[in-house]
Amino acid sequence: MQNSILDLDQVSVSFDGFYALTDLDFKLYPGELRSIIGPNGAGKTTFLDVITGKVKPTKGSVKLRGKSIIGLSEQKISRMGVGRKFQTPRVWENLTVQRNLELTASPTKTPWALLTKSLSSVVREEVFKIMEYVGLAPYAKLQAGSLSHGQKQWLAISMLVAQSPDIILLDEPVAGLTDDETSKTADLIKSLAGEHTVVVIEHDMEFIRDLGAPVTVLHQGQKLTEGSLEEVKRDPRVIEVYLGQTDEH
């Protein structure tokens, strides 16, 4: 039995008595690709907040490679190899595309290193390769704020790739993308899995099917069920919570 890279055990998060997560168990193994779905308010984003240190769980344990990460700051957890893309594409709008990527790709993240050392040519080339791959190379010198929504999504994902964390958490990576871009994103994510451990939160079922990964369904802060998309879709409880939302199939 392989050791899990991420292990949530009986995690609850309460905001003034309202439970966003209730006794959630979740395990992730290295190299795995996992999709998480669930209706609005199911606690998907809170789940990511707990892993990345933005929210401290009210109870339960969160372990990264067997070590508890509860109470650590966001930047410490990030340096331990957890990267996150937010629901809205959050990029630094007044920096150019290239500089957005170079900043996240910086191997050392202390002020002193940023002042005195220039970026190695290996990292520079890596950044350029990523830009080529996602088609942002022509916009390298353009301010990120002037990109379209889809391009910002791509840039946000690219920044994660450049940061190259062990665990990549993607919150709605294809929101607002065209069908073409969506399938390209699916390819990119599949190529990331294996080397990285990837968690994808999405509403787009087409996209989830493209990924072909095991699906975890969250509902009211709890894990409803787990399995392949087909299995999950047959589950009557899932149909119930998604009633009225499953007509796309």
Added chain:
Amino acid sequence: MKLFKRLVPWILLAFAFFILPAMANSELFGFSQFRLNLFGRYFSLAFVALGVDLIWGYTGLLSLGQGIFFSLGGYAIAMHLLLVTKNDFTTGANGLPKFFENYGVDNLPFFWEPFWSFPVSVIAVFLVPSVIAGFVGYLIFRNRIKGVYFSIITQASLMVFYHFFNGQQKLVNGTNGLKTSTTEIFGLVAGSDEAQILFFRITLILLPFAFLLCKYLTSGRFGDSLVAIRDDEPRLRFSGFNPTPFKVIVFVVAGGLAGISGALYTVQSGIVSPQFMSISMSIEMVIWVAVGGRGTLVGPIIGAVLVNYLRSLVSEALPEAWLFVQGALFVFVVVLMPDGIYGWFTKGGFTSMLAAFGIAKKTATYPKVDVDESLREESFKA
């Protein structure tokens, strides 16, 4: 052309350094020693403006307490000058600076002692403000205080320092401040024309160094991370950066620049007083940067010199009108020139200013289909 653009600031600087003192000497074009001295003060204010630009323009933290560091620099140099000068105007009967007599102080307060030494005093001019900025900054930033709360805390700190200096007659002559114009430095009386020209030149020699320091800080990935803090700080945390040391460093540098600024301003205006720590003074510093162009390094220098020059001109013509003009200037800049004077020139600001009045098109539309009727017809056919 590009080379020329890069040379312009240096040419202006050389002009100010060599030609202005000569003009003042011979009263050419009505330019007098008095004017030269005023320009020296304006340029010394450019240092504090550079600091405000670093902390506010680049990092997005609006500090309303730069007056603290400005005054501390001024007090440091003034204390030194008062101590080492021995003449009838500044020295009292007991050998201490004269104001101590008024309050019956016979022993020099302990914190005056280090200021006997010139090197120590010069270092203290930027070190004392930097250390205090570092201490205050660390406490504020570590607790993730930002935005308007940061502004309020810095302003409150300013009030604390103001009242402390204002009330301590026996230590720093309270509200009267320390007068440096009758002191002696390098064998010259600080208020004399020769010394003032010297101060003017020292200011102009130091200014490029301050500029280059800021340039060094803002051009590389360190500068990028400052802009990243301004744009989206949590995102930077999730990328593995701890923003706190970045912000502390910038606040320390801004504090040091303010200290140098205060020292140069003090020797050129002849006095340092708690008035430098008034709330309005620190807000004016922000206005200079906004007017000149925040987020650029040339902007704050232009802003500090131009706004203060304008202030002199307006005050000479209509003594009561300046505050109205300043308010109008600030509103004008915020509404119509968000990038300031410098940004206005470099970013084609005239068209966007017309756009604010609804006269001109804001930007070229893309794709062209939206404006070009013939293109639309083509696409319908297809």
